[in-house]
Amino acid sequence: MLELVYRFDPTGRHTPDPPADPAEARRRLEDGNRAFSTDPLAAGPTRRVLHVDADDLGLPTEDGKAPTQRPFAAVLACSDARAPVEVVFGQGCNRLFVVRVAGNVLGSECLGSLDFAVTNFDESLRLVVVLGHSRCGAVSAAVDSFLNPSQYLAYAPSHPLRAVVDRLMVPVRAAHQAVGRAWGHGIGDRPGYRDALIGTAVGLNAALTAATVRQELREHLGPAREVVYGVYDLVTRRVGVPIGVPGESRFAPGLVPPPADLTGFDQLGIAIATSPPVRDLLA
Numbered sequence: 001m002l003e004l005v006y007r008f009d010p011t012g013r014h015t016p017d018p019p020a021d022p023a024e025a026r027r028r029l030e031d032g033n034r035a036f037s038t039d040p041l042a043a044g045p046t047r048r049v050l051h052v053d054a055d056d057l058g059l060p061t062e063d064g065k066a067p068t069q070r071p072f073a074a075v076l077a078c079s080d081a082r083a084p085v086e087v088v089f090g091q092g093c094n095r096l097f098v099v100r101v102a103g104n105v106l107g108s109e110c111l112g113s114l115d116f117a118v119t120n121f122d123e124s125l126r127l128v129v130v131l132g133h134s135r136c137g138a139v140s141a142a143v144d145s146f147l148n149p150s151q152y153l154a155y156a157p158s159h160p161l162r163a164v165v166d167r168l169m170v171p172v173r174a175a176h177q178a179v180g181r182a183w184g185h186g187i188g189d190r191p192g193y194r195d196a197l198i199g200t201a202v203g204l205n206a207a208l209t210a211a212t213v214r215q216e217l218r219e220h221l222g223p224a225r226e227v228v229y230g231v232y233d234l235v236t237r238r239v240g241v242p243i244g245v246p247g248e249s250r251f252a253p254g255l256v257p258p259p260a261d262l263t264g265f266d267q268l269g270i271a272i273a274t275s276p277p278v279r280d281l282l283a
């Protein structure tokens with residue numbers, strides 16, 4: 001049994017100061033996800049105490065005013081109900097500026113929201129994160145349209161739906177090429193090919209979107225602020241990225257910057273396509 005205790009001391013203050021740099025911001029998110037993903041049942045009966053203060057609870061300050069908004073990271077993530085961003089990263093109120101949209105695609109409204117964050121939270125914001133997740137329904141819809149174009153007819157009459165699916169076609173096409181290069185182009189006949197394509201496209205979509213965000217917000221980035229990406233696994237509840245080369249790829253916990261060039265994206269595609277979660281689907 002896990003007992004979660006939220007302890008509020010009205011006279012205390014537990015909200016940490018903003019991180020000093022992007023590395024510390026990344027560590028806070030990674031530490032929060034490690035704690036969230038630890039299986040509480042495996043450790044036996046345990047009690048976890050979370051200290052919260054007025055900011056965490058969204059309570060007004062002593063003078064009756066609303067807390068000042070001071071997020072240390074902006075996160076672009078999918079709307080999927082199984083991947084709540086603050087919970088996944090173990091963060092309370094006023095720590096994250098979250099933009100959620102199906103498939104974590106980068107439409108102009110989402111980019112405008114991220115632009116607002118980097119422009120207005122200069123003193124606290126150290127990180128911009130793009131977070132994909134496994135088994136993404138939006139990516140699955142794009143993969144199904146790619147594999148069977150007649151299915152695209154279901155989205156064709158709807159501009160709002162196309163706005164999501166169309167933006168995912170480039171990472172899906174890139175995933176198709178990566179899986180083909182990694183395993184041979186006859187791999188498309190394997191039963192697990194569709195799921196392997198979804199798994200690869202999820203990672204490439206997060207990385208490509210992060211690279212685009214980095215380009216778009218370049219005037220607001222530097223030593224004090226960077227862009228990273230990761231994929232949330234719905235089964236292990238870990239956020240991580242595939243790394244390595246064919247034969248040695250693995251899923252490593254954490255958040256990393258997206259590749260800087262085409263070669264880097266080619267290597268990333270191979271790393272994802274040969275990483276254990278995708279390899280197992282094709283076995």
Ligand SMILES: [Zn+2]
Binds near residue numbers: 079103133135136137
């Ligand atoms: Zn999703």
